[in-house]
Amino acid sequence: MENDPPTATVTDAPVVFPRVGYSILSFLMFINTVFSVFNNGLVIAVMLRNASLLQPMNVLILSLAVSDLMIALCGSLVATVTNYQGSYFIGHAACVFQGFSVNYFGLVSLCTLTLLAFERYNLVCRPKAAFRLSMRRSLQGLLFVWVFCLFWAVAPLLGWSSYGPEGVQTSCSLAWEERSWSNYSYLILYTLLCFIAPVAIIIYCYFHVLKSLRKLNRSLELQGGHSRKSENDHAVTMVLAMITAFFVCWLPYTALSVVVVVDPELRIPPLIATLPMYFAKTSPVYNPIIYFFSNKQRLLAPCQGHGVENEVENGVVGGRMKRGG
Template sequence: MFLNAAFSIFNNLLVILVTMKYPNLRNPINIFILNLSFSDLLITLCGTTIVISTNYHGYFYLGEKFCIFQGFAVNYFGIVSLWSLTILAYERYNVVCEPIGALKLSTQRGYQGLAFIWLFCLIWAIAPLFGWSSYGLEGVQTSCSIGWEERSWSNYSYLITYFLTCFIIPVAIIGFSYGSILRSLHKVKIEEQGGRSNKEEELRVVVMVLFMVIAFLICWLPYTIFALIVVINPTLYISPLAATLPTYFAKTSPVYNPIIYIFLNKQVRS
């Protein structure tokens, strides 16, 4: 977790500083990338750095209130990152596939998108504070998150709804957007070259998209599967170590998000 925090803080701070330094990077679509880095940095500062200390002590020694704060912060900033990736995919689809009919992404529309992301995600983050599910210790008891191991109908209903709005819908939008982008680019390449496609360039785009989708699934799929297992089979015993792994996978996203979405970007590299 120390290595996770070190790489995450370095990568995301670098993205934020570079974006702030060069005005040409502050275009509407990069607003979402900057937002992604900001929320990923907050995940690390409010979650991972705390876990380093509690892992060292061997238990969550900071008390119940701090546990609730950590669970809320990691949940909130985590789904902000998730929906930033989703809106980013959709806006890229608009730029590539709907250049004429789509509403152009202006700075104002970009900020409206950010407002939607932060307010929408806040609803899901504060719900456990008001009794719909809860925040508590997880796994090996050194970190806190949504109490997805809790066996109650309140928790089950929250997890099912959370699964639909914060996994199924984002995955569907991302899959549709990047799938449409690949088909559109393939069609354009063939038209430009008289029926022949540039296989090398097309392969590069395919690999880039695959990296994005696979990284997204590595981060969120284990967490989702474990939460659904609890709902489907409430009597199943899950060992503390097994219950910890999904949350650690989710905490790796701030490390590889900047690499995939920023450093593989030609404009940012130049």
Template sequence: MAVRPTIFPRGGYGVLAFLMFLNALFSIFNNFLVIAVTLKNPQLRNPINIFIFNLSFSDLMMSLCGTTIVIATNYHGYFFLGRKFCIFQGFAVNYFGIVSLWSLTILAYERYNVVCQPLGTLQMSTKRGYQLLGFIWIFCLFWAVVPLFGWSSYGPEGVQTSCSIGWEERSWSNYSYLITYFLSCFFIPVTIIGFSYGNVIRSLHGLNKKVEQMGGKCDPEEEFRAVIMVLVMVVAFLICWLPYTVFALTVVFKPSLNISPLAATIPTYLSKTSPVYNPIIYLFLNKQFRDSAVEFITCGQVVLTNPEEEVSTSVAPAECKMPSKINQVTPV
């Protein structure tokens, strides 16, 4: 652990350190802002937004326990903090990463309930939200803890400046863990997200058609914006986690394949970008949050939403209610 690797040019480590510094800077600022604004504004603390708050908290912890550390280790050119700290970093990044991942999954499913199920908005209560949060943290804790007891392990990866699950290790213990881990923490979430948002888009399209048949007016741009934002969510999710999954399962199904350290580093650092764009996608593009964030940052000097606007949106006529459904699906 204390031996400097010679597998990467010294300048390359400097570039990685700089990129991770930018990553940490935006990630910590974005997620801290989400948390602060949500705590300050009671109107943002609805049952659905509980999961967005949880997502921001886990992303913030992932950045503090993971990204900030790899800034220092890349600056030094090797993981100089010792084996125990390596295990801690691997555990923390793994734990908070899959908490974020499952928060996105439950968020997608609950939005499906709101839009596609009868009386969906009544099914989601604060109590149900906290119960689901408890499930997420306990379920993810299991998958983060078991490598500490010998089912797989934590260790350095790629260019040896960060630590995670030892997915490059060739052993049956590691193979069995990786297969069950990625079934539980990638394939199932992807399936739920795809099913949920696919049905959401189909439901919104059907609702638009019904409103038009009844003589109402629908804004096609609302539906188009919903489709685009759902695609952004899914694509961002896959960019972050698909390379990591592919590399890990490649080791399982083709153990003889030699993966270069630089190639092995790519999926690791892609997964560390998720805390940056998650708050942008899920909250910064939400008008209500965006207005509250501007007011918070400017200490109340700039107020973008006045009380009359809030009242007018709450008493919109029947043909204008479609956008409120879309607001439950995706940021606008």
């Protein structure tokens, strides 16, 4: 009808950022994409070519590598091209697909990190618990993670919230700026269950892992076990690296989510709204290094021709966590 207002599309979005700013973002996303694809692709290739590496804990890391690779391909790669162009020029359907993909695989990565933290907590702090990590248990946990995250990623496609351009209008995600009770109700539950809850679980688990490792180190010092203490020092360092990388990548995004939920009328500047999303997109670079390549047992196992069963039974993070005695 002639009197109907024109419908805006992602290609109609006004330029909200200087040209040089888009160029910088494009370059950073290009570097991020290259390292993310290489690191995670290598993890996947090494694991699939060496069946001995497919142990229960490593299956979780393989799942993490797959979801991180998809974040790079669906998020960082697209952001490289659109930032180079200076606008989201590939259309509304691509915007919705990117928003869905990045949301889904981002949540899968975050929840897999939570699952890894929980299993390491059980391994270090509750080694004699009734349940032990097994392949069946790992696969059940991953099935829950992928289905749980799929629900929250599909909901906006069905009308509960929506996907659209974010920040400087060169990438797409959840419509954080949409002002409606439907969107607000989704964001409240999404923030609580998909961000705050995982963050709380990770903090709790790694706090107790660090506490147990430091207690073990004091015991080893008294026994004169310098070699074992050195390995446990490495484990402590890697746990701290996990925590630091997690917060650098995800805390800004979580903080933005909380701010939007607490004050839905707050208008956030485009650049401030964009940065947390870009920090989250860097996680696929760090995760393979921290969770896979830092582990000598995983890297040497293919050359030595044997598995890493001992790493699953005794290991935690980069080195093997050994108990005194």
